Amino acid sequence: MIINVVVLIQGWRCHGCLEEERVALLQIKHAFGYPNGSFLHSWKRDANCCEWKQVQCNSSTLRVVKIDLSFSRGWELGDWLLNASLFLPFPELNALNLYGNRIAGCLENEGFERLSVLGNLERLELGQNKFNSSIFSSLGGLSSLKCLSLHNNEIEGTISVEGLNNLTNLRNLHIASNHIEGFKSLHGGEDEVLKMSNLEYLDLGGNRFDNSILSSFKGLSSLKNLGLEKNHLKGTFNMKVLFSCNLELEALSNLRKLYLSGNEIDEFVFSEALPSLKNLHKLDLSSSTLDNSSLQTIGRITTLTSLKMNGCRLSGSIPIAEGLCELKHLQSLDISNNSLTGVLPNCLANLTSLKQIDLSSNHFGGDISSSPLITLTSIQELRLSDNNFQIPISLRSFSNHSELKFFFGYNNEICAELEEHNLIPKFQLERLHLSGQAYGGALPFPKFLFYQHNLTEIYFSNMKMRGGVPNWLLENNTNLHELFLVNNSLSGPFQLPIHPHVSLSQLDISDNHLDGHIPTEIGAYFPSLTFLSMSKNHFNGIIPSSFGNMSSLQVLDLSENNISGKLPSCFSSLPLVHVYLSQNKLQGSLEDAFHKSFELITLDLSHNQLTGNISEWIGEFSHMSYLLLGYNNLEGRIPNQLCKLDKLSFIDLSHNKFTGHILPCLRFRSSIWYSNLRIYPDRYLIREPLEITTKSVSYSYPISILNIMSGMDLSCNNLTGEIPPEIGNLNHIHVLNLSNNFLIGPIPQTFSNLSEVESLDLSNNSLTGAIPPGLVQLHSLAVFSVAHNNLSGRTPPNMIPQFSTFNESSYEGNPLLCGPPLSRHCTTQEEEASSLPKRTSTDDIEESGFMDTDVFYVSFVVTYIMMLLVTAAILYINPNWRRAWFYFIKQSINNCYYFFVDNLHMPSWLEVRNLLCRYF
Numbered sequence: 033m034i035i036n037v038v039v040l041i042q043g044w045r046c047h048g049c050l051e052e053e054r055v056a057l058l059q060i061k062h063a064f065g066y067p068n069g070s071f072l073h074s075w076k077r078d079a080n081c082c083e084w085k086q087v088q089c090n091s092s093t094l095r096v097v098k099i100d101l102s103f104s105r106g107w108e109l110g111d112w113l114l115n116a117s118l119f120l121p122f123p124e125l126n127a128l129n130l131y132g133n134r135i136a137g138c139l140e141n142e143g144f145e146r147l148s149v150l151g152n153l154e155r156l157e158l159g160q161n162k163f164n165s166s167i168f169s170s171l172g173g174l175s176s177l178k179c180l181s182l183h184n185n186e187i188e189g190t191i192s193v194e195g196l197n198n199l200t201n202l203r204n205l206h207i208a209s210n211h212i213e214g215f216k217s218l219h220g221g222e223d224e225v226l227k228m229s230n231l232e233y234l235d236l237g238g239n240r241f242d243n244s245i246l247s248s249f250k251g252l253s254s255l256k257n258l259g260l261e262k263n264h265l266k267g268t269f270n271m272k273v274l275f276s277c278n279l280e281l282e283a284l285s286n287l288r289k290l291y292l293s294g295n296e297i298d299e300f301v302f303s304e305a306l307p308s309l310k311n312l313h314k315l316d317l318s319s320s321t322l323d324n325s326s327l328q329t330i331g332r333i334t335t336l337t338s339l340k341m342n343g344c345r346l347s348g349s350i351p352i353a354e355g356l357c358e359l360k361h362l363q364s365l366d367i368s369n370n371s372l373t374g375v376l377p378n379c380l381a382n383l384t385s386l387k388q389i390d391l392s393s394n395h396f397g398g399d400i401s402s403s404p405l406i407t408l409t410s411i412q413e414l415r416l417s418d419n420n421f422q423i424p425i426s427l428r429s430f431s432n433h434s435e436l437k438f439f440f441g442y443n444n445e446i447c448a449e450l451e452e453h454n455l456i457p458k459f460q461l462e463r464l465h466l467s468g469q470a471y472g473g474a475l476p477f478p479k480f481l482f483y484q485h486n487l488t489e490i491y492f493s494n495m496k497m498r499g500g501v502p503n504w505l506l507e508n509n510t511n512l513h514e515l516f517l518v519n520n521s522l523s524g525p526f527q528l529p530i531h532p533h534v535s536l537s538q539l540d541i542s543d544n545h546l547d548g549h550i551p552t553e554i555g556a557y558f559p560s561l562t563f564l565s566m567s568k569n570h571f572n573g574i575i576p577s578s579f580g581n582m583s584s585l586q587v588l589d590l591s592e593n594n595i596s597g598k599l600p601s602c603f604s605s606l607p608l609v610h611v612y613l614s615q616n617k618l619q620g621s622l623e624d625a626f627h628k629s630f631e632l633i634t635l636d637l638s639h640n641q642l643t644g645n646i647s648e649w650i651g652e653f654s655h656m657s658y659l660l661l662g663y664n665n666l667e668g669r670i671p672n673q674l675c676k677l678d679k680l681s682f683i684d685l686s687h688n689k690f691t692g693h694i695l696p697c698l699r700f701r702s703s704i705w706y707s708n709l710r711i712y713p714d715r716y717l718i719r720e721p722l723e724i725t726t727k728s729v730s731y732s733y734p735i736s737i738l739n740i741m742s743g744m745d746l747s748c749n750n751l752t753g754e755i756p757p758e759i760g761n762l763n764h765i766h767v768l769n770l771s772n773n774f775l776i777g778p779i780p781q782t783f784s785n786l787s788e789v790e791s792l793d794l795s796n797n798s799l800t801g802a803i804p805p806g807l808v809q810l811h812s813l814a815v816f817s818v819a820h821n822n823l824s825g826r827t828p829p830n831m832i833p834q835f836s837t838f839n840e841s842s843y844e845g846n847p848l849l850c851g852p853p854l855s856r857h858c859t860t861q862e863e864e865a866s867s868l869p870k871r872t873s874t875d876d877i878e879e880s881g882f883m884d885t886d887v888f889y890v891s892f893v894v895t896y897i898m899m900l901l902v903t904a905a906i907l908y909i910n911p912n913w914r915r916a917w918f919y920f921i922k923q924s925i926n927n928c929y930y931f932f933v934d935n936l937h938m939p940s941w942l943e944v945r946n947l948l949c950r951y952f
Contacts, residue, residue, distance in 0.1 A: 049081040049089055053096050056121035057081050060101070063118060064133070067106035095124040102131035102157070111136040111162050116144050127155035131181075136162040138170065148173035155179040159206070162186050168195035175199065181206040183235070190216040193248075197227045205231060208259065209238035215248050227251035235259040237291065242266070249284060256286055261316065262294035269297045286311055293318040293340065300326055302333065314338040318366070324348050327367075331358035338364040342390065349374035357382050366390040368415065373397075380404040392417040392440065401429040409433050417442035422471060424449050425478050425495075427457065434458040437486075440465045446495050447471035456483050463489040470496040474521070477502060485509060493518040500524035501541065506533050519543040526550070526566070528557045538563040542589065549573035550595070555581035565589035567612065575600050582606060591615050591636065599625035599642075610634040614660065623647050636660040638684060643667070651676040657701070662686040662745065670695055670746075681742040686769065690749040694775075696756030700742045700765050743767025747793065751775060755799075757782045764788055771795040771817070778802075779818070784809050791815035795845075798822055803849075808832045820845030826858050827851040 057075060066072035071085040081096070082089035088098035099122070105112075114135045119125060135158070138144065144167070147153060153176050158167070163185040171180070172195035180202060188211035196205070196215075205228075217224045226248050234255060236245070241263040249255070269292065285308050297320040302309065312335055317326075322344040328351045330339065336359050350356060350372060356365070357379035363386060372394040381404035389411060397420035400406075405414065406429045414436065416423065421444045428449065430436055436459040446468045457480050464487060475497045481487075482502075487509040497520045506512060506529040518540055525548035526541060536558050547570040551557070555578030558564075562584050572594040579585070580602030589612040598620035603611075608629045614636045621644030626632065632653050642664040650656075651673025659677075662684040669692035670685065679701050743765045751773040759768070760782025768789055775797040784806025786792070792810070795817040802825035803818060813834045823846040828835045840853045850858035907914045 049094050049096065052121055054081040056118065057084070057087065057096070057099075060099075060118050063115065064101060064105045065109055066104070067109060070104050070106070072104055090124055093124065096122045097124050097152075098127040099125065100127075100129040101133065102129045103133070105133040107132075107134055110134065113137050113139045115139050115142045117142050117146050119147060120149070123150065124152050125150050126152050127157075128153065129155075129157040130161065131157045132160040134162055137164070137166070143170035145170045145173045148175070150174075151176050153177065157181045159183045159185070165189055165191045165212075168192055171195055172198040175201060177202055179204040183208040183210070183238075185210055187212055190214045193217050193224055193226055199228065200230065202228055202231055204233040206233075206235045207239075208235045212236070212239040212241065214241060214245060224248060225251045229253055231255055233257045236263070237261040237294075238263075240264050243269070246270075252284060254286055255284055256311075257289040257291075258284075258287060259291040260295070261291045265292065265295035265297055267297070268299040268301055269295075270301045284308065288312060289314040291316045292320070295319075296321055298322060300330070302329075309333055310335060312336065316340040317344060319343040321345055324351070327351055328355040331355040334358060335361065337361050337385075340364075340366040341370075342366045343369040346370040346372055348372065350377050350380075352377045352379055356380070359383065361385055364388040368392040368394070370394050376403045376405065378404050381407045383408065384410065386411055387435070388413040390415040391419065392442075394419055396421060398422065400424075406430065410435055412436060413438040415440040416444060417465070419444055421445065422447050423466070423468075425466070425475050426480055427478070428455060428480075430459065431455050431457040431480075437462045439463070442467045442491075442493075444468040445471040446475060448473060448475050454479065456480075460484060460486045462486050465489070465491040467491070467493040467495060469494070474498040481505060482508065487512050489514045491516045492520055494520070496521045498523075500546070501526060503527040503529050506536065507531065511535055514538040516540040517544070521545060523547070526571075528553065532557045532559065534560050537561060537584075540565040541569070542566060543568040545570060547571065550576055550590075552576045553578050555579045558582065561585050563587045567591040567593070569593055571595060573597070577602050579603070580605055586610065586631075588612070599637075601625060604628040607631055609655075612636045613640070615639040617641060619643070621645070621647075630654070632656055634658040634660075637664070638662040640664050645669075646671050646674075648673050650674060653677065655679060657681040658683075660684045661688070664688055666690065668692075670751075672697070674698060682744070682767075684745040685749065686745045687748040690746070690751060692751065693753040694746065694751055694756055694759065694770070696758040698744070698759075698762070700744070700762050741766045743769075743791070745769040746773070748772040754778075755780055755794075759783075760785045762786065766812075767791045769793045771797070773797055775799060779804055779823075781806060783807060786810060788812055793817045795819040795821070800824070802826070803828060808835060810834065817842045818846070819843060822846065822848070824848030825850070827854060 058077060061072045061075050064072060074085050075081070081087060082094060086100035087096060089095060090097050099119070111134050114130070114137070116138050119128060153174060156174070156177055156179070159181045160183070163182060165187050167182065167187070168191050171177070175198065177199050178201055180199065183206050187207065190213055193215045194217065215224055215226065228251065231252050232254055234252065234257065237259045238261070241260065243265055245260070245263075249258070287309075288311050290312060293316045297317065300317060300322065312333060315333065315336055315338070318340045319342070322341065324346055326341070326344070327346065330341075339359065339362060346367065347370065357377065360382055362383050365383070365386060365388070368390045369392070374396065375398035376391075376396060386408050387410055389405075392415045399422045400416070401424060405411070409432055411433055412435045417440050421441070423441050423444050423446055425446050426449055427439065430439075439461060440463075442465055446466060448470075461484055475495055477497060477499050482504060485508055488511050490505070490512065491514070493516065500522055501517060506515070510533070512533070513535055515536060515538070519542070522541070522544040523546065526546050528551050537560055539558065539561060540563070542565045546566075550566065550571050550573065554576060559581050561582045564582070564585060564587065567589045568591070570593065571590070574597030575590065575595060577600050579588075579600065583606070585606050586609040588608060588610070591612045591614040593616055595613075596617040596619065599613075599618060599622065601624040603625050604627050606629070608626070609631050610633055611626075612634070615638070618637070618640040620642065622637075622642065623644065626635065627647065627649045630652055633655050634657065636658065638660045639662070642661070644666065645668035646661070646666065648671055650659075650671060654677070656677045657679050658681055660682070663686070665688065666685070667689040670690055672695065674683070675695060675697035678699050680699060681701055683698075744762075745767065747769045748771070751770075753775065754777030755770065755775055757780040760780045763785050765786065766788055768786065769791065771793045772795070775794075777799065778801035779794065779799055781804045783792075783804060787810065789810055790812050792813060793815065796819070799818070799821040801823065803823060805828070807813075808828050811834060816835070816838050819842060825848070827843055827849060838853070840855075843849050843854055850856045907917055
């Protein structure tokens, strides 16, 4: 009997887990839909379910104790209702994660109340779904829960405290980022208080609670962390309300962390609550509207170890008496993004426990070497950016700060010392950021870096430095990931380290005076680069083929140099996303350079000497957004494959030799599409301003605008034919330049649909007809030119706001145009013609008196042939008409004969008759 039981148990567990639980997991898999890419595809029927992804079993009982189904159902499948009974077959289930599945609720009678029998269930994650406030009533029976998360759902209004108060064992409650306004009870009054004596962590951030919520916390005697950030708290925040109660156990006396950032608190009152603040260690008041008195009164909470008051609109100087200087246990202080001024008070030297201090984005000043910061040797992270400090580039004042690891000093005055020091600092920095105006002449490259070996980031920018890039910088810091030396006046050749640097992922040495060839082996020495910028220097020679060794390179910027030669074929093997090679001397064709770079979003090859055609593989770049090929010697027709690029934002083919017609099928994305684009840091997007030449003037669009604009520049080519009316349907573009071509025909009426266009240039073509009156609806238009065409009729009314800004140069060179701002006045006939209803393109052709020559010849020949064929057919079918026709011909010949006989010597009638009878 015992043997049979053992065999039976072994049969149940032949797959490493209980058969009933394995079957239940497969049912869950089918219920969630397992879209493409979901880990649920790895749940196989014949596999050990304890080894399935995101499933965890008890090692002794082999029962499932943890199921993680986060993001297992694709959002494209829409909202759906869950059957919570699917989880009943797991009696030892301890943690269930349903995060991010668009669950909008539960099936009727199949809600979470069914899981009350799971006595081991302690953790339930329901965040990033579509639950509403009714969810709390179904959770009240899960008394074993210790951690519950419902953040980022659609819970709104007030929620019932009855369901929450039944969760007597709950330790963590996370219901942030909803639309909750408060708590309610069926009985009202004191019953609206949260009575969860074991609750330690409560996150209510990102809701709509107002000041009345404070009275609901009186029953949370064990609460240690309270998050109320980004709510509707206003005015005076009185801590007395939080800590006063009629209960035997003092409310919130165990509170250690209080988050109040992102509210509209203008006064923080806590004097009467000080006895209860004995355990408060962290206070976050950032993004409030406090005044300077808060800096003084806050010093009375002497237990604080972390204080955040960044973005609180503080101004003036830091108080010397009391205030911050009394917080002797403070380890982290953030007062950034305010308007604080003056020098740092000496009393800050009392904060000997400080490890992190952020003073950035204020108006502090003075020599940092004489500030109290030089005595705070326990500092690990020091942020001084965007102030008026004078910081010595040698950092000699901090040489004794053995704990210092992070130093940020953007946008200050970086100064050179009168005497150079060779002190070996005690610190080993990991991140160093310095930039600002050089004070006291050109700066030397800091020698203390020679003794640094743990650096992972170096950012030097906008400092006038002398010398070049030392190769020991990379040689000594083998863990360096990011090296940015931008606009520092560095000169000389760029030297590679002695040994390859496999850790470096981002290198930017742009905007300097570096010269010589790009090192031939650069790709072999920096094989892990994802970002490389060497733009705005004086590099010459060819692009080395070793770039093919940078197998992770996504962003390459070599623009504004003197690089020559052909584009290397090795680019095709790289995962390039953004390429900037403009303003060089590159030659040759595009044929082999990028034909496999299918991830390209930006390709800027403008201002070079490239020749040949645009290759047909351009249509395979499905992510292409910015295609900039202007100012080259490219020729041929614009390929139809460009019409496959449905994510185009800007295309510049100007100043080339393209021929043929404008493609009517081009598509441009809207600015909304950009929000769905994969996110890259700012330096991964458009890096250089784009110049659009209109009316012989170049307009430069800054980088910040380029990343959200769209447009097309086909100017200065040899394009012919009419402007396709489909171009007028590109209602998202901001720039359209078709000037300096050989375009004919009218301006399409559909151009009135270009509602977002800001620059429209059609000048220097052979356009005819009237200016469409619908153009006055283009309210965003700032640049406009139709000069030097064959347009006629009246100019748009100058009382229209945007058209009143355009002067005569926008219309000149059109002899038949009249009306202001031109000097030629319109006749009565022209005024009447301008007031007529909108006409078709055929009407415009009639008015202009011009017709396409090819169209005329083709229509004439076709008509002539058709008349001959019709005449022959009629004579063949009807014999009476045929005899009449021949009689008419005979009579006409007789008349002609006698006319010539009377005036000239002609053959006899007999001879003529015999000749006619031979043919008729």
